[in-house]
Amino acid sequence: MKKIKKFRFLINNCIAIIIVTILALAAVDIYNFLNVINESKIMKTRIAGIIKEIKHLEKERNKIYRRSSSLKKRQLALIETNKNLIEKNIGLSNENILLVQRISELTNSEPYILVDTKENILYFKQKGQIIRQAKCSVGRGGILRDKKTGRKWEFVTPKGIFTIKNKTENPLWFKPDWAFIEEKKEIPHPSAPERKVEGELGKYALDLGFGYKIHGTQKEELLGRAVSHGCIRLGTDDLEYIYKNTKINKTLVYVY
Known part of the structure; x- marks a missing residue:
């Protein structure tokens, strides 16, 4: 009887161990299953967020497009406008040149001067x-400002039709205020001797x-x-020729 009781006890213990093991394994499986479900929910949330972001990016892409x-249409319109302006400008320049030539023909066929500021040719x-035909130098462009007074000078050669007002041999240059500012010097009195520069x-x-x-x-x-500050510079030989073959108040000068 004792042996039978021991045998039953062992069998009951084995059955208990098996049941506990099965329950433990089942608990692990349930835990893993719940984790999978939870991760699936997280993935769904992430996927939904990604889809939402993709839709937002798609809208932004359409806006940019x-x-x-x-902008492309505006650019094409600006290019066309610029082209028309260039054509008009060329047309006006040609008309002005023809006008100068016609004026010259009507004034006893006097010689005249043309100055091409783009090519620096006279x-x-x-x-x-x-x-x-001569190489020349016209205004370099740019602006010089006097920080103390706020005055400013623009170094460009004005365009238009001019006449020779006066002619001078061995001219003196009376340095203007901007020349001293450019050299970072104090501006002297208008009659100061350092304003007079020969040659x-x-x-x-x-x-x-x-x-x-x-x-x-x-x-x-x-x-x-x-490279000049606005005047038209010429070489020695060309300057002498122009000086000797032009007339005060008669020779036209067209700068374009």
């Missing part, structure tokens, strides 16, 4: 024919009015480039 199309013409303008000067002249230069190697 529409803006790009609009033409001396008569009856439409080029008599002499700076070359041997001749032809006055066009408004403070602008055709004159010489000490830096002939720079002719052909826009």
Whole structure:
């Protein structure tokens, strides 16, 4: 009987162990299953967020595309407008040149001067024919400001039709205020002797009015480039020729 009881006890213990093991394994499976469900929910949430972000990016892409199309249309319109303006400008320049030539023909066929500010070339013409062509230097552009007074000067050669107001041999250059500011010096009295500079303008000067002249230069190697402060610079030989073959109040000068 004792052996039977021990045997039953062992069997009951084994059964209990098996049941506990099965329950433990089942609990692990349930735990894993619940984790899978939870991760699935998290993944669904993430996927939903990604889909939402994709839709938002798609909307932004469409907006950018529409803006790009609009900008492209504007760019094409601006290009066309610019093209028309260039054509009109060329047309006006040609008309002005023809006007100068016509005026010259009507004034006893006097010779006249054309100054191409883009190419830095001066033409001396008569009856439409080029008599002499010379490299020149026109205004370099840019603005100089006086920090103390707020004054400013723009170094450009004005365009238009001028006449020679006066002609001078061995001209003196009276340095203007901007010349001292450019050199970072104190501005002297208007009658100060340091304002008078000999030789700076070359041997001749032809006055066009408004403070602008055709004159010489000490830096002939720079002719052909826009480096002046607004006047028209010429080399020695060309300047002498222009000086001797032009007339005060008769020779027209067209700057374009």
